Amino acid sequence: MDQIIESETILHRLAREARRRESPCGAGRMVWHEWGEGPPLVLLHGGSGSWRHWVRNIPHFARSRRVIAADLPGLGESDLPPGPETPPAMAAILAAGLAGLDRYDLCGFSFGGVMAGCLAAREGARVRSLTIVGSNGLGLPRGTTKLVKVRHLEGPARAAAHRANLAALMIADPARIDDLALTIQDWNTRHSRLKSPTISRGTWLADALAAVRAPVGGIWGALDATALPDIGAREAAMRALHPALRFTAIPGAGHWVAYEAAGAFNAALSGMLEAA
Numbered sequence: 001m002d003q004i005i006e007s008e009t010i011l012h013r014l015a016r017e018a019r020r021r022e023s024p025c026g027a028g029r030m031v032w033h034e035w036g037e038g039p040p041l042v043l044l045h046g047g048s049g050s051w052r053h054w055v056r057n058i059p060h061f062a063r064s065r066r067v068i069a070a071d072l073p074g075l076g077e078s079d080l081p082p083g084p085e086t087p088p089a090m091a092a093i094l095a096a097g098l099a100g101l102d103r104y105d106l107c108g109f110s111f112g113g114v115m116a117g118c119l120a121a122r123e124g125a126r127v128r129s130l131t132i133v134g135s136n137g138l139g140l141p142r143g144t145t146k147l148v149k150v151r152h153l154e155g156p157a158r159a160a161a162h163r164a165n166l167a168a169l170m171i172a173d174p175a176r177i178d179d180l181a182l183t184i185q186d187w188n189t190r191h192s193r194l195k196s197p198t199i200s201r202g203t204w205l206a207d208a209l210a211a212v213r214a215p216v217g218g219i220w221g222a223l224d225a226t227a228l229p230d231i232g233a234r235e236a237a238m239r240a241l242h243p244a245l246r247f248t249a250i251p252g253a254g255h256w257v258a259y260e261a262a263g264a265f266n267a268a269l270s271g272m273l274e275a276a
Contacts, residue, residue: 023097028079036062044112050076074194137205
């Protein structure tokens with residue numbers, strides 16, 4: 001119980017330190033959180049997620065940057081988007097929310113990587129660099145994972161289902177599934193209304209990358225369940241579109257690499273931002 005309270009305290013403190021703002025999302029609103037000052041770094045979370053996917057990365061980058069983390073449409077605190085629910089259509093909503101920025105670095109995880117690619121293709125020179133983290137949408141086969149349905153569960157049964165799903169899809173080493181990860185997973189699933197896995201299939205990211213002119217980087221967990229057994233195919237598909245691609249596969253980490261291997265991820269992303 002004490003560990004759960006500590007996890008909630010970490011999240012509440014980070015939320016309290018943020019500057020919260022809203023932008024239009026159809027007839028509703030899209031919610032953004034910001035920390036720090038300096039060159040802007042925009043973070044787009046994964047499917048069925050929220051800004052909380054970046055809980056172990058925000059403090060690191062906010063020391064020297066203005067970190068801007070979205071709750072993507074239909075996820076977290078943001079309202080559902082108007083139709084059509086496609087990455088390019090939703091990228092227009094994101095672009096409107098970022099209209100006050102002159103130029104920014106962009107990083108997206110999983111579904112957020114598909115969204116980031118479509119946003120970068122739309123924004124052109126306003127995007128200084130684009131980093132894709134563990135995303136599909138490249139027209140490649142993805143690993144299949146069997147997940148436990150959680151919406152009808154509560155208490156210990158719900159926590160056990162979250163732990164099983166995190167082990168199957170998100171985190172390679174079950175020992176790294178801590179109370180903070182479980183707390184984030186529970187909050188995210190309770191606030192998820194957009195069917196992001198369906199939307200992110202196909203070639204949305206590959207099609208967008210063909211139009212991106214900013215330097216592109218890729219960070220994957222070497223044990224990412226969505227990309228096994230061929231992480232290299234992701235690198236090859238991206239490099240075919242961007243020969244100067246900077247790509248890192250972090251050993252021992254799974255799909256949610258920014259959480260499971262936060263130190264290595266923060267160093268890798270920092271290096272890509274510096275090289276852009």
